[in-house]
Amino acid sequence: MNDTDRAALTTYLNSIEDRSRSCIGYPTNTDFDFESIFPLFKHPLNNVGDPMVGSTYHLTSTSLELEVLAFFADLFGAKHGEWWGYITNGGSEGNLYGLYLTRELYPKAMVYYSEATHYSVQKNIHLLNMPSIVIRSQANGEIDYEDLDHMIRMHRHLPAIVLANIGTTMTEAIDDLSGIKDTLKKNAVTNHYIHCDGALAGSYAAFMEPRPAFDFSDGADSIAISGHKFLGSPMPCGIVLVKKRHRDRIARAVSYIGSMDTTISGSRNGHTPVFFMVYDKKAWP
Ligand SMILES: Cc1ncc(COP(=O)(O)O)c(C=O)c1O
Numbered sequence: 001m002n003d004t005d006r007a008a009l010t011t012y013l014n015s016i017e018d019r020s021r022s023c024i025g026y027p028t029n030t031d032f033d034f035e036s037i038f039p040l041f042k043h044p045l046n047n048v049g050d051p052m053v054g055s056t057y058h059l060t061s062t063s064l065e066l067e068v069l070a071f072f073a074d075l076f077g078a079k080h081g082e083w084w085g086y087i088t089n090g091g092s093e094g095n096l097y098g099l100y101l102t103r104e105l106y107p108k109a110m111v112y113y114s115e116a117t118h119y120s121v122q123k124n125i126h127l128l129n130m131p132s133i134v135i136r137s138q139a140n141g142e143i144d145y146e147d148l149d150h151m152i153r154m155h156r157h158l159p160a161i162v163l164a165n166i167g168t169t170m171t172e173a174i175d176d177l178s179g180i181k182d183t184l185k186k187n188a189v190t191n192h193y194i195h196c197d198g199a200l201a202g203s204y205a206a207f208m209e210p211r212p213a214f215d216f217s218d219g220a221d222s223i224a225i226s227g228h229k230f231l232g233s234p235m236p237c238g239i240v241l242v243k244k245r246h247r248d249r250i251a252r253a254v255s256y257i258g259s260m261d262t263t264i265s266g267s268r269n270g271h272t273p274v275f276f277m278v279y280d281k282k283a284w285p
Contacts (some may be wrong), residue, residue, distance in 0.1 A: 032231075051085075055259040056259075092170060096120075099124050166196045174201060225238055
């Protein structure tokens, strides 16, 4: 690197240091210290493929990824041996994954989501070319169960995919899975799927009192959370957890990576699982 380049980088670094002193959130948590794992940035970590299958590439952090996934699967009431997941690039990818599974499961289904839903959901629905209906929100941002009931009744001949917000972007409103399930039952819709967008509040909802109905034990089929928002990390990341049988339907083997193609991107960030892990083991390494 020549002197001009070095000076340009120093100026950039100083400006970021300056700006982060007055940054209180986006939402992103800036209160973290990952200095202990800086040596890992000398290595091209890549968790290519399915974390539960492994691959022919060995500079991975999949063993840590699995530990992180197991922690959240347990926190989210997933049944032992019946869940699957991976560490994503953020909330939008987790939502894309949930919707992708639903489209493969129920190609003719209708997707229902409230008007307070994050823009990534509408974009993902567009990418997947799925029909959808926007449901009214209540004043607090929570889905309007009466409007949901009305719309589901009008399309009760179709499988229903409900996108529940576990913390809306603007008001942190949480859609109640028991209310959603009651509506599905009332309308005798037996083919249904509930994806929870927990990008905002999913990582702490389990610790709230009273605990909201938002996880697998409450009827979720998949849950996406964010790592860089509430927890905090130097780069965007998230987690998607799904019922394993849903993932099995889309899995296909790819011989040259020695793994199953079950994730949205092939190459995956191998450093982000370590950030989650550092939270778990305060003094690590
Ligand atoms: C409720 C909700 N869902 C999804 C997202 C998208 O997350 P990401 O920016 O990590 O892709 C956000 C981001 O603010 C959000 O607030």
